Amino acid sequence: MITRFLLSNMDKRGYAFLAIVAAIGLLVPLANLLMPAGSPLHVSTATMSLWGKYLCYALLAISLDLVWGYCGILSLGHGAFFALGGYAMGMYLMRQIGSRGVYGNPVLPDFMVFLNWQELPWYWYGFSSFPFAMLMVLAVPGLLAFVFGWFAFRSRVTGVYLSIITQALTYALLLAFFRNDMGFGGNNGLTDFKDILGFNVQAQGTRAALFAMTCVMLISGFLIARGIVTSKLGKVVIAIRDAESRTRFLGYRVDRFKLFVFTVSACMAGVAGALYVPQVGIINPSEFAPANSIETVIWVAVGGRGSLVGAALGAVVVNWAKTVFTSGFMAPYWLFALGALFVFVTLFMPKGILGTAQGWWESRKRPAPVPAPEPAPAE
Amino acid sequence: MPFLFSFLRLLAVVMALLAVPTIALAQAAEDAFTRLGADSFSDTARAIDILVQSAHPNAAVVIEALADGRLLAGGGAVAVKTKEGGFLDARTGQALTAAPAGLNAVRLNNNVRRVIQGALGGLGLINPDPGKRVAAAEAVFRARDVSVLPVLEAAIAKETDNRARRALREAQAAILIAKTDAPPFDRIAAVDVLRERGDQDALATLRALPGDASPGLKEAQARAIAEIEGKLALWRAGQNLWYGLSLGSVLLLAAIGLAITFGVMGVINMAHGEMVMLGAYTTFIVQEVIRARFPGLFDWSLAIAIPAAFIVAGAVGVAIERGVIRFLYGRPLETLLATWGISLILQQAVRTAFGPTNREVGAPAFMSGAFELGGLAITWNRLWIIVFAALVFAALLAILKLTPMGLQMRAVTQNRRMASAMGIRTGRIDALTFGLGSGVAGLAGVALSQIDNVSPNLGQSYIIDSFMVVVFGGVGNLWGTLISAMSLGVANKLLEPYAGAVLGKIALLVFIILFIQKRPRGLFALKGRAVEA
Numbered sequence: 001m002i003t004r005f006l007l008s009n010m011d012k013r014g015y016a017f018l019a020i021v022a023a024i025g026l027l028v029p030l031a032n033l034l035m036p037a038g039s040p041l042h043v044s045t046a047t048m049s050l051w052g053k054y055l056c057y058a059l060l061a062i063s064l065d066l067v068w069g070y071c072g073i074l075s076l077g078h079g080a081f082f083a084l085g086g087y088a089m090g091m092y093l094m095r096q097i098g099s100r101g102v103y104g105n106p107v108l109p110d111f112m113v114f115l116n117w118q119e120l121p122w123y124w125y126g127f128s129s130f131p132f133a134m135l136m137v138l139a140v141p142g143l144l145a146f147v148f149g150w151f152a153f154r155s156r157v158t159g160v161y162l163s164i165i166t167q168a169l170t171y172a173l174l175l176a177f178f179r180n181d182m183g184f185g186g187n188n189g190l191t192d193f194k195d196i197l198g199f200n201v202q203a204q205g206t207r208a209a210l211f212a213m214t215c216v217m218l219i220s221g222f223l224i225a226r227g228i229v230t231s232k233l234g235k236v237v238i239a240i241r242d243a244e245s246r247t248r249f250l251g252y253r254v255d256r257f258k259l260f261v262f263t264v265s266a267c268m269a270g271v272a273g274a275l276y277v278p279q280v281g282i283i284n285p286s287e288f289a290p291a292n293s294i295e296t297v298i299w300v301a302v303g304g305r306g307s308l309v310g311a312a313l314g315a316v317v318v319n320w321a322k323t324v325f326t327s328g329f330m331a332p333y334w335l336f337a338l339g340a341l342f343v344f345v346t347l348f349m350p351k352g353i354l355g356t357a358q359g360w361w362e363s364r365k366r367p368a369p370v371p372a373p374e375p376a377p378a379e
Numbered sequence: 380m381p382f383l384f385s386f387l388r389l390l391a392v393v394m395a396l397l398a399v400p401t402i403a404l405a406q407a408a409e410d411a412f413t414r415l416g417a418d419s420f421s422d423t424a425r426a427i428d429i430l431v432q433s434a435h436p437n438a439a440v441v442i443e444a445l446a447d448g449r450l451l452a453g454g455g456a457v458a459v460k461t462k463e464g465g466f467l468d469a470r471t472g473q474a475l476t477a478a479p480a481g482l483n484a485v486r487l488n489n490n491v492r493r494v495i496q497g498a499l500g501g502l503g504l505i506n507p508d509p510g511k512r513v514a515a516a517e518a519v520f521r522a523r524d525v526s527v528l529p530v531l532e533a534a535i536a537k538e539t540d541n542r543a544r545r546a547l548r549e550a551q552a553a554i555l556i557a558k559t560d561a562p563p564f565d566r567i568a569a570v571d572v573l574r575e576r577g578d579q580d581a582l583a584t585l586r587a588l589p590g591d592a593s594p595g596l597k598e599a600q601a602r603a604i605a606e607i608e609g610k611l612a613l614w615r616a617g618q619n620l621w622y623g624l625s626l627g628s629v630l631l632l633a634a635i636g637l638a639i640t641f642g643v644m645g646v647i648n649m650a651h652g653e654m655v656m657l658g659a660y661t662t663f664i665v666q667e668v669i670r671a672r673f674p675g676l677f678d679w680s681l682a683i684a685i686p687a688a689f690i691v692a693g694a695v696g697v698a699i700e701r702g703v704i705r706f707l708y709g710r711p712l713e714t715l716l717a718t719w720g721i722s723l724i725l726q727q728a729v730r731t732a733f734g735p736t737n738r739e740v741g742a743p744a745f746m747s748g749a750f751e752l753g754g755l756a757i758t759w760n761r762l763w764i765i766v767f768a769a770l771v772f773a774a775l776l777a778i779l780k781l782t783p784m785g786l787q788m789r790a791v792t793q794n795r796r797m798a799s800a801m802g803i804r805t806g807r808i809d810a811l812t813f814g815l816g817s818g819v820a821g822l823a824g825v826a827l828s829q830i831d832n833v834s835p836n837l838g839q840s841y842i843i844d845s846f847m848v849v850v851f852g853g854v855g856n857l858w859g860t861l862i863s864a865m866s867l868g869v870a871n872k873l874l875e876p877y878a879g880a881v882l883g884k885i886a887l888l889v890f891i892i893l894f895i896q897k898r899p900r901g902l903f904a905l906k907g908r909a910v911e912a
Contacts, residue, residue, distance in 0.1 A: 152896060
């Protein structure tokens with residue numbers, strides 16, 4: 001039944017996406033582990049980690065698309081949920097260091113010893129256990145989103161106002177995590193990780209496993225999001241996006257639908273962050289920067305708002321372009337390119353790469369298309 | 380016996396001040412020079428006291444030389460090496476033809492330096508210039524050197540200038556407080572004098588009351604400290620209020636343009652911060668040109684930069700509106716993204732053109748420096764920025780209320796379609812509004828160039844604060860923006876001493892997030908059908 005829920009209404013594009021991600025998740029780690037370093041089929045560990053990062057971003061983009069593309073909530077604070085998930089994972093990894101830190105303290109992480117802390121703060125309790133930490137990866141962003149959404153959606157804060165206060169939320173968290181007193185490593189964040197579940201984080205095998213895990217989570221995230229948007233609940237959510245007041249007048253409790261989608265999305269972003277941290281090796285407060293969250297929005301916009309595959313595609317494409325750009329002689333011009341991308345996509349490709357390509361494909365199949373009524377603009 | 384001794388010293392000083400040379404004094408001075416030759420710290424300190432009290436004609440020269448390490452002594456001879464490199468006999472003041480042999484510089488330690496400070500103060504107490512006397516009294520106040528007391532008392536007796544007399548009395552009080560053998564009554568009176576002075580220095584002096592004090596004195600001290608602390612706390616609150624108003628006026632300048640564009644067009648312009656930055660860079664360019672070509676006009680540079688910044692930022696604003704935003708009407712979220720892209724481009728353009736480092740923008744003479752108003756330290760640049768913000772606000776209010784363009788802008792804000800039906804060219808109004816809002820941001824840039832670093836990131840650091848001001852104040856109401864900016868600024872600065880700068884800011888952000896839940900359209904929401912759209 002769950003399978004039916006997840007796979008119902010799956011279109012060709014969805015299957016193609018699943019197949020590609022599954023193939024990447026299987027073949028890339030194998031190519032990394034089994035192929036000799038000289039072979040043309042070999043994938044270096046660095047490349048694999050890089051693509052692992054892109055796939056984490058893809059999951060983040062899917063989570064954002066779920067709220068923005070399908071529910072019309074432009075969250076400029078999704079980076080906060082991502083970073084909170086990352087911090088939860090980082091705290092687990094910090095506790096795994098044990099006495100191998102620079103100061104050799106068996107309980108306290110290095111930065112706490114450095115700050116002369118005597119004992120572990122209460123909110124660090126339990127993070128030495130992996131299941132607890134994974135629970136927190138879901139619970140912390142989910143709870144924050146639930147509380148925030150509870151207030152915001154009930155009082156009908158919408159449109160740019162909502163965007164601005166989500167931005168204020170991530171900005172406040174940025175400031176808070178920069179403080180040493182918070183007990184999250186301040187400016188430097190959490191780093192110097194050693195083990196995850198007893199395996200060395202740096203080891204090739206662990207990297208490959210993390211990559212495969214990222215693909216699994218990306219597929220799960222996609223299926224869940226897909227399941228939500230194609231269900232009856234999803235129809236209401238889309239109705240909210242297109243005409244919120246009308247949906248309310250039809251008797252739906254708009255705030256509850258929004259709250260559900262927002263919370264699920266935040267949990268998904270948290271998972272993306274948790275996968276991101278061990279592959280990148282550090283989590284610091286700059287992940288909370290409002291600019292990061294806005295960049296996530298542009299990934300979704302580039303790929304195609306309102307299309308889950310598009311969001312994932314946009315995240316990978318934009319980040320790949322960023323890597324190519326910023327590593328070459330074009331580095332100083334990356335911000336020009338990114339800025340131009342924002343303007344170009346909003347002006348000329350409101351449906352993103354995927355939507356535009358689809359429109360073009362359909363118009364070729366049917367020479368005289370009947371112009372579909374534009375959906376009312378989301379607020 | 381100590382009383383007799385101090386009486387004799389007082390007598391000696393009074394006579395010295397009357398310039399009656401006596402054999403006793405001459406002998407005392409001779410004693411001082413002998414002690415200087417001994418080159419032990421305690422003898423040196425004692426010698427300084429004697430020199431001051433003996434009013435030796437060379438006392439000032441000798442003590443100054445000692446302070447600079449230019450006093451040489453050895454074998455009974457004492458010589459001063461002048462700043463020009465010549466030598467004087469310390470006793471007679473006559474020039475020596477050759478550098479005296481076998482003399483070493485008299486050494487100093489911190490105690491001696493303190494005594495020197497006091498002594499130089501004591502010498503200044505009888506300066507004919509009242510300003511110098513006040514300065515000398517302040518020096519004595521800090522040094523609290525007991526040996527200056529007789530000079531001080533004599534100076535007080537002679538003093539005619541009120542300000543100088545007060546300063547002298549305060550210096551005397553500071554010494555008496557520290558002097559354990561002074562009459563208790565005098566010391567309690569001294570506590571009163573310090574209480575009236577009532578500043579941080581007085582507080583420190585009172586706190587330094589030696590432990591032997593009588594109960595009555597201790598009680599007076601405790602009362603005085605409490606009173607001064609209360610007074611200082613009040614001044615501090617006043618100072619924080621001032622900082623808050625100053626921050627509020629900066630926020631007002633940064634946010635008011637945003638409020639206009641948001642009010643009329645329903646668009647949050649993410650590139651607004653970059654308009655501020657462009658204004659600041661325009662100021663920089665104007666100043667560079669003035670420095671290079673017309674250095675005499677430097678004090679007018681800001682006055683010239685104001686219209687220039689308005690035009691530059693306004694023109695860029697109109698270009699953005701015509702080039703991008705007008706294609707995105709009715710899609711506020713997309714507009715937000717597009718303007719964010721524009722802000723990235725503008726930042727990078729400025730970074731490419733001017734480099735990523737801070738640019739120096741000078742302050743004209745009338746904006747530098749500070750003055751004190753009671754216990755408030757007020758810097759001129761902050762004061763002028765408040766004045767400037769008030770002027771800009773008044774001008775915008777006048778434009779909105781008194782001009783035909785303002786009338787049309789308000790009409791479009793209230794009901795775009797109805798305004799259009801009445802023949803208002805809404806597209807033109809949108810462009811002009813955007814230009815006006817951006818131009819005002821440019822003006823903010825001129826002001827901010829005086830208090831902040833002019834760098835490509837200048838705008839970024841204000842944009843979120845500006846949003847908060849606009850969202851808090853409500854849309855389409857300039858008074859709302861004013862109240863919002865001022866209350867956020869003041870609240871921020873009043874929270875800072877208790878919560879710290881960062882926590883205070885976080886608290887405000889959380890407050891605004893919660894506030895929006897209660898009043899989703901800000902403090903002063905527009906009423907009417909249009910806002911429900």
